[in-house]
Amino acid sequence: MNCEVIAVGTELLLGQIVDTNSSWIGEQLALAGIDSHHQVKVGDNFERMTGVLIQALERSDSVIMCGGLGPTQDDITREVVAAALGVDLVRRDDLVERISAVFGGRGRPMPENNLRQADVPAGAEVMPVMPGTAPGFMISTGDQVVYAVPGVPWEMQQMVSECVLPDLKRRAGITAVIKSRTLRTWGDSESGLAEKLHGELERLDKTGECTIAFLASGMEGLKVRLTAKASSEDAVDEILAGEERIVRGLIGDIVFGVDGETMESAVLDALRSRGWTLALAESLTGGMIGARLTAVPGASDVFRGGLVSYAGDIKFDLLGVPEGPVVSEEAVTAMARGAARLLGADCAIAVTGVAGPDPLDGQEPGTVWMATLVAGEVVAIRVKFPFDRERTRQFTTVSVLNNLRVRILAGR
Amino acid sequence: MNCEVIAVGTELLLGQIVDTNSSWIGEQLALAGIDSHHQVKVGDNFERMTGVLIQALERSDSVIMCGGLGPTQDDITREVVAAALGVDLVRRDDLVERISAVFGGRGRPMPENNLRQADVPAGAEVMPVMPGTAPGFMISTGDQVVYAVPGVPWEMQQMVSECVLPDLKRRAGITAVIKSRTLRTWGDSESGLAEKLHGELERLDKTGECTIAFLASGMEGLKVRLTAKASSEDAVDEILAGEERIVRGLIGDIVFGVDGETMESAVLDALRSRGWTLALAESLTGGMIGARLTAVPGASDVFRGGLVSYAGDIKFDLLGVPEGPVVSEEAVTAMARGAARLLGADCAIAVTGVAGPDPLDGQEPGTVWMATLVAGEVVAIRVKFPFDRERTRQFTTVSVLNNLRVRILAGR
Secondary structure, three states, rough: EEEEEEEEEEHHHHOOOOHHHHHHHHHHHHHOEEOEEEEEEEEEOOOHHHHHHHHHHHHOOOOEEEEEOOOOOOOHHHHHEEEEHHEEEOOHHHHHHHHHHHHHHHHOOOOHHHHHHHHOOOEEEEOOOOOOOOOOEEEEEEEEEEEEEEEHHOOOOOOHHHHHHHHHHHHHHHOOEEEEEEEEEEEOOOOHHHHHOOOOOOHHHHHOOOOOEEEEEEEHOOOEEEEEEEOHHHHHHHHHHHHHHHHHHHHHHEEEEOOOOOHHHHHHHHHHOOOOEEEEEEEEOOOOOHHOOOOOOOOOHHHEEEEEEOOOHHHHHHOOOOOOOOOOHHHOOOOOOOHHHHHOEEEEEEEEEEEOOOOOOOOOOOOOEEEEEEEEEEEEEEEOOOOOOOHHHHHHHHHHHHHHHHHHHHHH | OOOEEEEHHHHHHHOOOOHHHHHHHHHHHHOOOEEEOOOEEOOOOHHHHHHHHHHHHHOEEEEEOOOOOOOOOOOOOOHHHHHOOOOOOEEEEHHHHHHHHHHHHHOOOHHHHHHHHHHEEOOOEEEEOOOOOOOOEEOOOOOEEEEEOOOOOOHHHHHHHHHHHHHHHHHOOOEEEEEEEEEEEOOOOOHHHHHHHHHHHHHHHHHHHHEEEEEEEEHHEEEEEEEEEOOOOOHHHHHHHHHHHHHHHHHHHHEEOOOOOOOHHHHHHHHHHHHOEEEEEEEEOOOOHHHHHHHOOOHHHEEEEEEEOOOOHHHHHOOOOOOOOOOOOHHHHHHHHHHHOOOOOOOEEEEOOOOOOOOEEOHHHHEEEEEEEOOOOEEEEEOOOOOHHHHHHHHHHHHHHHHHHHHHHOOO
């Protein structure tokens, strides 16, 4: 079973919007065990849309059309599907009611145009979920099927998850459950991880019970994705849990989270579990570490605050940094102690360095001193990043958060 | 003249990488006056790649294939183009030399595999620029042309800008120059802008000398893009400069920058022009304002630093905020004065509010007080954003930066 994705919208071709919908659908199809060999972008044009749909039906078992279901005159996916399949459009009274109800609930009058959204090709089944005001539909033609979903990402995602994927799997006779679990790591390279997991990768190659893939994701870390297939949800969860234990045993504490867990939530959780609070002294990151920590709801119970000491004299006057070079072990150590004292916290993070593009204090761009204060003791590390200004700041942020996480979990 | 874009790579279909290349190419084609009606993603598979290329040549005047020019076995764009056009692959000695030279320059031995990159379809012209190790090429077939460029974005972008677009325009007989200028605005809605520009939009509809498009871009503001076409670079620059004057006259000081100019660089430039320095007191934004300002190289000559006063008692103890509710006019005013005093700056920004999801101090999520201190005077504004946590923080950041910008330019 394979499925072609057609993303509709002139704004996609003009590059005004990047087509992230078909990427998302592609990933979901892969996880469901369905191949996607072609994905096409086409503008809001009747002939060309009809052309690509007919062509898709010549080479693919099923098609998801994404977009063009809105109320305006250039939203013509309904007309295109009807024409390609040689059926009429019919106005559905139940849809007129549902769409009117949405507008009623918002206390706004319904524009006449929105009634067009109640039209579907004859023989189509309307999708039972309708997160927005655009109904989606599916229509069979012989052994094949065409799905039409809106282009608004959250509307599309709900319809694909709840209607399209289950229907596709049923048609494909896929009874197996495929699931993924992503272990998020920081501090090793792809080749380093591959080396540590070499034996396990060879074992899995033989047993086939699970696959492991690496995804480098910049400051989000290097992701290790485990994917397994089994006859039931419980069975696949058990395989993934077992594999996670094996992998964690081999790569150790570089795993900072699973799936959606971020470095900042891992750090806040670690602090919370000890009942400790945190203060920051940021120089080259300019507030980035604090911004990331406070992106997590509930950060306030452990995060006290930070001082962005961008000017040198602020480091001297407020943090007690001794006069001298500000990109140094002495400076970063004093910054960490100063932040904890000034802001009244148990733990502290301090960073000072040269983001670039120009050198500073005779140090090359990319030179960074980062310090963590845990249990009264400061550990300072010097790193030389080979990156530009923004990536140097990003990697400093995540590296020092990871240093703190590892020390808190070790209790020292 | 139209041009189809084929993005090659199984990782694109699986959603592991979002295809931003064809969006970028689409925008460049539009600006060059060339239509792009179809854009296709296909995996690293010989039959399917050949199939989509042949199909593209049936419906489009020209084709850009993007990706599949690397040294590994699944990089087969060279083979596919040769097969689709019915020609042989030939190994080019000059390319062998160029590729060897790149490796020599990096002091690394060249893997044997990389020699595959010296193969091109017979009759193809090698692109004169080669930013990485992958050569690009172009090959004519009758009136049509196929371009092959690497999938690495910066390599692709340089080849498309310097080789593909000029060649396409020459073939299309386009002697006109099309250019865009984007005015970046903050503080008005799309419908508000459309109303203010209504008369001008009508005038341009008649004269056709320029077009205006609005692009809502979240925390990057609402962009107003002017596009003009003329016979020479100078002539089109003159039209755009004239239109910019007219539009600025109608929408006023909500324009904070042009093209790549950001709000933070506009604020830093405004401060610099007055010789003033800046300090911050951030609560709900947690460091985001500082992080944005320090993303700009050279920020250090005007940006002194900031205090992230996340915990209430830090506001009281270090910034002199009077005991009482911390989401209030009194608190934000004291924070701004306290930051300027503590960090020794001429101007200050302070923000305090409820990012959500929970209420705070009896105030609803989205409630934000923001203050600016300029020329000794604090102006505080209360806003109620209808957003989630992250967007509330983002819009607070840009809004207060814009408030400061407008006050500095007004000198009060």
